[in-house]
Amino acid sequence: MIPPTGPIDGLSVVDLADAIRRRDVTATEACDRYLERIADLDPTLNAFASVLAGSARDAAARADFALDRGLPIGPLHGVPMAVKDLFAIAGRPTLAGSVMREGDPPAREDSVAVARLRSAGAILLGTLNMDEFAAGLCTEHTHRPPTRNPWDLERIAGGSSGGSAVAVSAGLAAATLGSDTNGSIRVPAALCGVVGFKPTYGRVPTTGITPLSWSLDHVGPLTRSVGDASLVYRVLAGERPPAQASSRGEQALDGLRVGILPDSALRLSSAIVLRAFQDVIESVAGRTRLVEVDTPALEWSHPAAGIITAVEAATYHYADLRARPLAFHRGIRSELRAAALLPATAYVRAQRVRGMVRDRFARLFEVIDVLLVPTTPITALRRGDLEGRKLLGHFTQPFSFAGLPALTVPIDGPAERLPVGLTVVGRPFDDDLVLDVGIALEAIGVARTRRPTFAASAPAIS
Amino acid sequence: MRQSGPPREAPEDPAFDRLVRDLAAAQGMPSDDPEFGEVVAAFRGLWAAVDAIGRIPIDPAREPAPRYGPRS
Numbered sequence: 001m002i003p004p005t006g007p008i009d010g011l012s013v014v015d016l017a018d019a020i021r022r023r024d025v026t027a028t029e030a031c032d033r034y035l036e037r038i039a040d041l042d043p044t045l046n047a048f049a050s051v052l053a054g055s056a057r058d059a060a061a062r063a064d065f066a067l068d069r070g071l072p073i074g075p076l077h078g079v080p081m082a083v084k085d086l087f088a089i090a091g092r093p094t095l096a097g098s099v100m101r102e103g104d105p106p107a108r109e110d111s112v113a114v115a116r117l118r119s120a121g122a123i124l125l126g127t128l129n130m131d132e133f134a135a136g137l138c139t140e141h142t143h144r145p146p147t148r149n150p151w152d153l154e155r156i157a158g159g160s161s162g163g164s165a166v167a168v169s170a171g172l173a174a175a176t177l178g179s180d181t182n183g184s185i186r187v188p189a190a191l192c193g194v195v196g197f198k199p200t201y202g203r204v205p206t207t208g209i210t211p212l213s214w215s216l217d218h219v220g221p222l223t224r225s226v227g228d229a230s231l232v233y234r235v236l237a238g239e240r241p242p243a244q245a246s247s248r249g250e251q252a253l254d255g256l257r258v259g260i261l262p263d264s265a266l267r268l269s270s271a272i273v274l275r276a277f278q279d280v281i282e283s284v285a286g287r288t289r290l291v292e293v294d295t296p297a298l299e300w301s302h303p304a305a306g307i308i309t310a311v312e313a314a315t316y317h318y319a320d321l322r323a324r325p326l327a328f329h330r331g332i333r334s335e336l337r338a339a340a341l342l343p344a345t346a347y348v349r350a351q352r353v354r355g356m357v358r359d360r361f362a363r364l365f366e367v368i369d370v371l372l373v374p375t376t377p378i379t380a381l382r383r384g385d386l387e388g389r390k391l392l393g394h395f396t397q398p399f400s401f402a403g404l405p406a407l408t409v410p411i412d413g414p415a416e417r418l419p420v421g422l423t424v425v426g427r428p429f430d431d432d433l434v435l436d437v438g439i440a441l442e443a444i445g446v447a448r449t450r451r452p453t454f455a456a457s458a459p460a461i462s
Numbered sequence: 463m464r465q466s467g468p469p470r471e472a473p474e475d476p477a478f479d480r481l482v483r484d485l486a487a488a489q490g491m492p493s494d495d496p497e498f499g500e501v502v503a504a505f506r507g508l509w510a511a512v513d514a515i516g517r518i519p520i521d522p523a524r525e526p527a528p529r530y531g532p533r534s
Contacts, residue, residue, distance in 0.1 A: 335508070
């Protein structure tokens with residue numbers, strides 16, 4: 001039986017898990033419907049690197065069996081999900097978007113994140129396309145056909161977790177996992193119009209993911225609502241049972257000290273993004289206390305994070321850079337090769353700058369509770385727009401560099417054509433407040449996930 | 463890491479080009495392939511970032527030496 005609330009692919013994670021728990025729909029039905037949708041739409045979108053139909057159906061059947069027998073179930077019981085191609089999955093090689101790994105032995109065990117999803121009852125539909133080794137913000141540094149933005153197939157999905165964002169946006173999975181080093185969850189989430197959450201550094205273990213940069217990598221969820229992001233994040237963080245999402249609703253905004261940057265810091269933003277951002281600020285101004293703040297930490301972050309990322313990535317890939325440098329994707333290999341040649345003093349100095357950036361942000365958060373910024377200064381670029389790519393990480397890189405929790409939610413642009421993202425940033429380990437603010441923004445109607453035209457016109461699955 | 467953007471133009475400075483090739487050769491990395499000019503250009507881009515962080519004033523009073531040992 002299909003739940004009366006609508007097609008399965010439109011249900012939130014929370015509602016789908018409830019529907020399965022109530023037996024309004026079986027895990028097998030949910031799994032089959034998502035697999036049908038992937039078969040229909042993914043040949044066009046290229047979100048999936050691999051579809052694990054057989055093992056997903058087996059897991060769904062086991063989930064139904066558990067419900068039949070009244071066995072204990074987890075908070076994601078029967079919910080079809082998918083993960084970026086860099087999460088280790090037991091029994092499969094971890095390709096991380098690269099042809100260089102195709103001959104690798106299979107992983108002996110799941111990454112911690114995948115293990116926690118499975119332990120909570122999630123069904124793994126497959127793995128998702130990404131920039132090779134997570135080096136990129138477009139999902140065009142790939143040996144596969146480019147992942148396409150469901151809002152406009154000629155535009156980039158963002159990256160490097162592009163497949164993760166597209167799968168959620170187009171309804172090919174109830175939720176997905178991505179990784180974020182300089183913006184790789186938040187950028188594609190914003191460009192595809194979904195929610196993306198990068199928790200505080202270290203809050204979710206990265207064990208079992210192919211690293212881009214050990215000291216900057218984060219793991220987090222991409223979803224269609226903040227409530228869903230909260231639930232998946234809590235599972236990933238190992239909460240047993242996961243705490244309930246905030247029940248404060250819009251009251252979370254009352255009296256909140258909200259930091260906003262001066263116009264000069266937003267100067268790179270397009271008119272569409274700026275207008276959408278200012279509309280949000282006007283919407284929250286009445287019940288919050290707006291505080292204009294500025295810090296050199298934003299400017300300092302970009303070169304220092306760039307050096308650390310490049311040097312750590314080159315260190316990880318050092319043997320291949322010596323033995324077969326031309327096997328890497330052309331979009332990333334020159335920089336990896338160059339990074340291997342930088343002096344050690346450059347890396348150490350960049351880490352010292354990182355300490356200063358953390359210090360400056362700590363001082364900033366003495367006078368504010370959260371900071372609001374556009375997630376990206378621009379909306380999704382046309383494929384091949386190489387110049388515009390330089391802007392994509394402008395408002396994401398500083399916050400991953402400092403390890404701060406950052407949530408992007410979709411907001412409406414003036415034209416409501418391409419999605420625009422708004423980021424809520426908080427103090428370290430203030431993840432709950434950041435999520436509360438996201439839920440409040442949904443409650444007052446300024447943040448909402450819309451269905452892309454492409455997916456809406458595709459065959460319904462119920 | 464500059465995660466996006468076009469390949470940079472190879473610099474005109476032959477001495478810089480030679481330095482990067484020598485650094486690669488010293489590590490046993492290939493430096494004679496047709497693409498190595500792009501590696502030189504990328505190195506120049508990274509060096510611009512090194513230069514940028516070199517201009518950030520580090521205050522030893524606020525940013526003491528990193529501590530890596532166990533903490534009591």
